[in-house]
Amino acid sequence: MAEIAAKVLVLGGGPGGYVAAIRAGHHGLGTVLVEDTKVGGTCLNVGCIPSKALIHAADEYALAVARAAGSPFGLSTGAPALDFARTVAWKDGLVARLNSGVASLLKKNGVKILRGRGTLLDGKTCRVDTDVGADTVRAEHVVIATGSRAAELPGLPFGGAVISSTEALSLPEVPRRLAVVGAGYIGAELGLAFAKMGAAVTIVEAADRILPSYDADLVRPVRRGLDAHGVAVMLDARAAGLDGGALLVDAPDGRRRVPADRVLVAVGRRPKTAGWGLERLDLDMEGPFIRVDERCATSMRGVWAVGDVTGEPMLAHRAMAQGETVADVIAGRRRAFDRRVIPSVVFTDPEVVSAGLSPAEAAAAGHEVKVGLFPFAANGRAMTLEGEDGFVRIAARADNHVVLGIQAVGRGVAEMAAAFGLAIEMGARLEDVAGTVHAHPTLGEAFQEASLRALGEALHI
Template structure:
């Protein structure tokens, strides 16, 4: 097979990789993208963000129908619902096919050449790809490593059989009678909540003192209450030891060892960057713990070799990878850019949802500055009440001296859609007065942001 060359080679067609390739090609850069699988989109589109949100939506619809089997406060009643999970998965698959097909079309329209197969570095400027028709050698001036991450495995619970990752959980065609979720982070709670709504008996085992330890306790309390309402058993300060028999999981907690029934065991203890398998040892790269070390231009220790997304560290979020990919594409095209995003939103699609942007209360206090805080309860928001979603709040943190907004958090139904407004406020370096003076449409959940800012200024209207 004849060697080919390009100015930019992107390894990995996930959100960061394909965005980088499209933007670079739009800017006139001769670009090739390589991925081991033929469908672009990476984990997010194929086995992560999108399919999990589809399952969550289906579970929400099923739970709403189930609540109306005996009538509800709206005066709506219906028969007992049933779910054909295999059909739900077909619907989910159709969404994935449409989105990945759209990405393929965008790559083609931009003029990006695609090569399918595992990639491996020979050196910093030469990569070989094992395609179905032979080894394709590619010479390039610049490389972007966007190899993503994979589920972390527990030594005591190796994957296989009843022990599954989120990938297998999102491909189940029947609702398991019992499900043990190892890890009370966002992945485990999102999927665990969904399956609980679909009828599974769910137990969450978390090694930390409480679930979602990356968020402050005020944000997680409504989630904890909702899990209890759904019948989800949460066991904290506890570790999973291993399977001891058919459908039995051994755990060790404050009260000693015990067993719980678990037809399926979903392990969600984090994700690890994919830093092996593509020839890293052939390159003079520096590591930052398990991640590739990059500078403010997303460049590694080797000139012309860039890295973006999960392989570069936290936060391991698709939108962070996309933003990094856009920056690197512009740098390769000759523009003066650097990676300095200060406002990257994090969204937990639990019930209720959690959104955080910027500094948390603890981080703000650790800065040493005096802080102003404003909180507005969704129980006083008209739109939330009409949606039967009045549990939760919006909170704004700002410097006391100049009122510069440092962080915004929210918990409640549908608050994920407020993340863009939260991020914009921080990205534009808004002050409390800016947010408070912005006219917010009524009735909307967004009014809670305005009200929280006014509360921080001591000018609350509806609190």
């Protein structure tokens, strides 16, 4: 058994953990990262990156199928074919390249990677069981970044035909019939992707609309997109179990059988708080999550936590921002994690992006708001992309016009998330956005026009 001394020990190599380790390396802090699988965590290996690769492949295939019948601008093609095994291999190749890149960055910044299962013995000590034995790491600072796992349903445990998003991304073939339980962003994204690749998809959602965490105006274009690709949606419905080759669903009109070769359960994620020694630490909790302050410090001195284990929203960029914060604080810098502006994106067709508060959330927080909405039907670039369905919406304080939130739904709007977040982060006012010259023709012009409309000065509507 080897004993290793470190300034910083990071338990978990996902986005929050590896970014904390790299940043600590930037500061010259002796850092050890413990990870029992591959660095990159859920996002890089079985989440964000592979799912977006699969979504892109599905988009390309669906477009080729549509073009076989011709297009408004004169393009027609032959009937396409999809080699799904090659699609999965291409996706796996991208993941492997990025995984190798993260490992190289850690090495470049002097981070020692211990590949094995880590168990905290106390707030300073971790036992790591590797393939060649056990090591003990003693550190001044411990960063908990253990991530999350897909949530199971009592009547639908994972196994056999019942899969999580992890298995969905590595299926040997496109299922003929796919039932998706949960219409949050994971269920909506993957359900639509498999529908585009030829599966007969039914989405079952307990709420009264898909994407229940987003407001109805943003959801409507997405629902139209699902309908256009033949996705059946059952709302106010609950999965009750399996019956042979069918999913049993309790719907408003009674129990129904939904034939399914695979059942994708996408009802959220749960923090990984078991199996690594949490019970040995005296940490304050918030429900199932570890409570942290604005510096990502826990209730124990020298113990920090980042990422999914600290609560919602469970997004990789939130974890990364927290990882940077922790490393900077440990290095002696004045730093705090600002949770007000964490953009969220749904990669459906059309896409959804949200930063800050929705108009309803702003009003509920006690603000009198001015709202401006500009439809892509009046945006020249959207027309050239055949993406007129959607809009950009901005909400600002009525008294001083400080921007509180920005949302958009439309083709390609995910790439506008940075501009939306930057405007809120820098305390922009409606006049700042409206006065910024936006290139023409671009989708971003709708951002400017929404601000002009909130000011009562819209030009193109």
